[in-house]
Amino acid sequence: MEQYKKELNERIFNPTENINSVKGFEIISESLVYQVFDVFGRNSLMSILYQTGVHPGTIIADRIKREYGKEKFEIMEALVILMDELKEFYSIQVRDVEQYEDRYRVVIENHCFLRKPISHREKLDFGKAFCRINKGYFETAFQKLLGDNIKKIEINYLENDAEKDVCVEELNFYT
Numbered sequence: 001m002e003q004y005k006k007e008l009n010e011r012i013f014n015p016t017e018n019i020n021s022v023k024g025f026e027i028i029s030e031s032l033v034y035q036v037f038d039v040f041g042r043n044s045l046m047s048i049l050y051q052t053g054v055h056p057g058t059i060i061a062d063r064i065k066r067e068y069g070k071e072k073f074e075i076m077e078a079l080v081i082l083m084d085e086l087k088e089f090y091s092i093q094v095r096d097v098e099q100y101e102d103r104y105r106v107v108i109e110n111h112c113f114l115r116k117p118i119s120h121r122e123k124l125d126f127g128k129a130f131c132r133i134n135k136g137y138f139e140t141a142f143q144k145l146l147g148d149n150i151k152k153i154e155i156n157y158l159e160n161d162a163e164k165d166v167c168v169e170e171l172n173f174y175t
Contacts, residue, residue, distance in 0.1 A: 053136025061144035127157030
């Protein structure tokens with residue numbers, strides 16, 4: 001019996017630095033999305049994923065308010081501050097800024113922390129259910145930073161730019 005135990009331990013030994021946490025996260029994320037969908041339906045899934053982003057969006061907005069000692073920011077000021085704060089999790093480039101009578105529209109190229117896990121999973125697609133986390137995060141953070149300077153903030157997926165390895169998204173700040 002000792003020989004089998006020794007052989008088994010030698011065969012299955014894996015130094016902890018070799019553990020692929022990202023791949024594990026990818027597998028669990030895909031499973032979570034589809035299990036919630038199967039058990040609770042699409043609306044519940046979308047709501048749960050959105051709410052998953054709301055909490056950290058609130059936390060970062062509150063931290064920024066404390067650090068800057070103010071409760072309300074202007075749109076472009078909030079955009080610069082929040083995007084700068086998020087460089088560890090997002091690589092974002094502004095493609096276009098447009099001003100309309102009722103809103104500002106900012107088109108961005110976004111390579112976020114969810115992109116790699118999504119790209120490795122067969123059932124997850126860019127701009128679909130799992131991306132609701134980012135939608136909840138950004139909409140909440142901006143709404144809290146802008147306060148009554150804004151009626152509504154909305155982020156929408158436009159397309160996947162595979163060549164640049166980014167999602168193209170629009171942020172609409174309704175005034």
